[in-house]
Each structure stands twice: as C-alpha cells, then as structure tokens.
Amino acid sequence: MTNASRRPERHKGPVTLRGEAIPPSTADERLLDSRTRDEWKTKDAWRALRILSEFVEGFEELSDLPPAVSVFGSARNKPGTPEWDLAERVGTALARAGYAVITGGGPGLMEAANKGAVDAGGLSVGLGIELPFEQKLNDWVQIGIDFRYFFARKTMFVKYASGFVVLPGGFGTMDELFEALTLVQTRKVTRFPVVLMGIDYWAGLLDWIRRTMIPGGKIGANDLDLICLTDDPDEAVRHILEADQAMADRAAAKAAADTKAAEKAAD
Numbered sequence: 001m002t003n004a005s006r007r008p009e010r011h012k013g014p015v016t017l018r019g020e021a022i023p024p025s026t027a028d029e030r031l032l033d034s035r036t037r038d039e040w041k042t043k044d045a046w047r048a049l050r051i052l053s054e055f056v057e058g059f060e061e062l063s064d065l066p067p068a069v070s071v072f073g074s075a076r077n078k079p080g081t082p083e084w085d086l087a088e089r090v091g092t093a094l095a096r097a098g099y100a101v102i103t104g105g106g107p108g109l110m111e112a113a114n115k116g117a118v119d120a121g122g123l124s125v126g127l128g129i130e131l132p133f134e135q136k137l138n139d140w141v142q143i144g145i146d147f148r149y150f151f152a153r154k155t156m157f158v159k160y161a162s163g164f165v166v167l168p169g170g171f172g173t174m175d176e177l178f179e180a181l182t183l184v185q186t187r188k189v190t191r192f193p194v195v196l197m198g199i200d201y202w203a204g205l206l207d208w209i210r211r212t213m214i215p216g217g218k219i220g221a222n223d224l225d226l227i228c229l230t231d232d233p234d235e236a237v238r239h240i241l242e243a244d245q246a247m248a249d250r251a252a253a254k255a256a257a258d259t260k261a262a263e264k265a266a267d
Contacts, residue, residue, distance in 0.1 A: 025132070054152040058127075061145055062160045066123065068100035069240060070157045072176045073109025073167030075135070086197060086233070087112035087167050088119075093233035094165070095122020097241060102127065102161060104153075105137040105144055109167045114140035127153050154179060163193040163240040168201040184226055185219075193243040195228045195236040202229060 071091065077084045091101050091113035101117035103110035105126020114124040118140050126141030130148050137144040147153040157164075157176065164180045166173060177196075183189045196202045206229065213219050228239045 051149055051152060054147055054149060055155070058145060058147075058152065058156045061143065062125070062156060065100050065125070065160050067098060067162050067244070068102050068123075068125065068160050069094050069163050069165055070102045070161040070176075071110070071113040071165045071167065072104065072169060072173045073113070074169040074173060075104075075106045075108040075110060076170070077108040077112070077168075079112070083109060083168050083198065083201075084112045086231070088116035089233045090165055090167070090197060090236065091116025091118075091122070091124075092120040093237045094240075095120035097237045099162065099237075099240070100125055102157060103141075104129065104172070105141050106135050107138055109169065111138035111140060113165075113167075114138055118142065127156055129153055158183065158189060161192070162244055163195065165195045165197060165236055165240075168198045181223075181226055185223055190247065192247075193228060193240050194226055195230065195239055197230065197233075197236060199229055199231050 071087070071094070073087055074083070077087075087109040093116075094101050094113075095117040100123035101113055102125040103113050105114070105128040110126070114126060115138075117124040124140055124142045126137045126144045128135070128137050128144060128146040129150060130146065137146070145156070147156075154176070158180065164176070166177045166180075177194070180194050184192065184194065196206075206224070206227070209219070209224065214221050214224075228236070230236055230239075
C-alpha cells in the first residue's frame with residue numbers, strides 16, 4: 001500500500017478530497033453554525049442551490065429503482081459478529097424477495113446488508129454522507145451517492161423505501177428510526193412498516209416507551225403497533241410484503257370506488 005492510499009480522504013458531493021485539501025468543517029456544520037450569521041446573506045443563497053442540486057441528483061439517480069427497503073445499523077460492527085451476520089442475512093432475504101437494499105453506504109452493518117443483497121443477486125444502494133472523519137462507500141455498493149447534507153440524504157431514505165429495517169446501532173440509527181416513526185405517526189407519509197431487528201438490543205428501549213411514554217400520555221398505546229420486533233429476517237420480509245399487499249389492496253379498493261362513483265354521476 002502506498003503512502004498516498006493511506007492519506008485521509010473525504011467525499012464532498014461528487015468531489016474527493018485528500019490530505020491537506022480536506023477542510024476543517026463539513027457543509028452541514030457550516031450551514032447550521034449560528035456564529036457565522038454574518039455570512040448568511042452572502043453565502044446561504046449559494047448553499048440553497050447546492051442543497052437543491054443534491055435533491056435533483058438523488059431524484060435523478062433513484063427514481064428508477066425497483067421496490068426498495070432502507071436498512072440502518074451501526075458502522076462499528078466487524079465481520080464475524082452475530083449482528084454482522086444478521087445484517088447480511090437481512091440483505092439476502094430482502095433481495096430474494098425482490099427488494100433493492102438501501103443503506104448509508106458505510107462500513108459495519110451497512111456493509112453487511114449491502115453484501116447480503118449483492119450475494120443474492122439483488123441491487124445494492126449506498127447513500128453516503130460527508131463526515132469530519134474518514135468514511136467512504138463500502139465495496140458492495142452498486143449505486144452510490146455522496147451527500148453533503150443529512151436532511152437531503154434522509155429524504156432519499158424515506159422517499160424510495162417501501163419500509164425500514166433497523167438493526168442495532170447508535171445515535172444515527174436512532175435518528176433514522178424516530179424520524180420514520182414520526183413521519184408515519186403524523187401521517188406525513190403513507191403508512192409503511194418499520195422493523196426492529198435484534199430483540200435483546202431493543203428490549204430496553206421498548207420497555208421504557210411502554211412504561212414511561214405511554215403512561216405519561218406522550219404517545220398512544222397503539223403507536224407501538226407501528227413497530228415489528230423480530231430476530232428472524234424471513235419474518236421481517238414477510239411483514240414488509242404483507243404491508244405492501246395491504247397498501248395495494250387499499251389502492252385497488254379506492255380506484256374501484258372512484259370508478260363506481262364516476263359511473264353513477266354519469267348516469
């Protein structure tokens with residue numbers, strides 16, 4: 001390995017920066033830093049165009065995807081661990097069911113899910129993000145997009161997914177989980193399934209929700225129905241397939257009702 005190949009590397013949209021060319025902060029950090037308020041009038045208009053370009057690129061590249069599922073999980077797991085094996089089996093099961101697998105494109109459980117999808121002959125997608133530390137798209141990503149802004153990236157995770165599978169992870173994984181639950185609960189998106197993989201890992205969180213949030217009136221008891229908890233990749237896929245079928249049935253029933261109403265009005 002050469003010295004050049006070991007140098008730090010950062011992806012900044014379509015641009016790759018290495019070594020001394022890497023800036024000390026990220027695009028998200030500069031956008032959200034209130035200390036640079038004096039720059040907002042001169043620089044934020046250009047930032048808005050850059051943000052728009054990320055949405056345009058994401059829509060352009062992902063609009064032709066087959067049905068897909070977004071898979072989230074820790075970047076810190078290594079190959080050979082039980083959670084890595086679970087993520088790989090999830091990717092395989094989703095691909096065999098006809099779903100493309102979308103991850104954050106990084107290492108750990110994201111890489112495992114991408115690998116499982118590719119090994120099963122499926123389509124593997126990675127949506128990377130500019131971070132202060134070195135991270136690049138893993139080798140199993142077939143369609144990869146690097147984003148500067150988390151919110152643009154998160155839109156793509158939701159817009160092109162038929163459901164979420166959430167494996168054990170940290171703050172980033174929690175962020176994606178609760179973003180999805182909030183969107184479904186508030187009906188900002190049509191209902192789609194959220195599957196938690198790893199019963200032991202998620203048990204404490206769900207117990208706290210059940211014992212603290214629900215009795216305190218912060219959420220309704222039926223809000224937990226938004227979550228499917230399992231250790232079985234086949235059960236996770238079955239849950240997503242059933243939700244897809246239920247949505248298709250509702251759409252067909254609505255179309256039939258609209259047709260009947262139109263025919264009645266014509267009479």
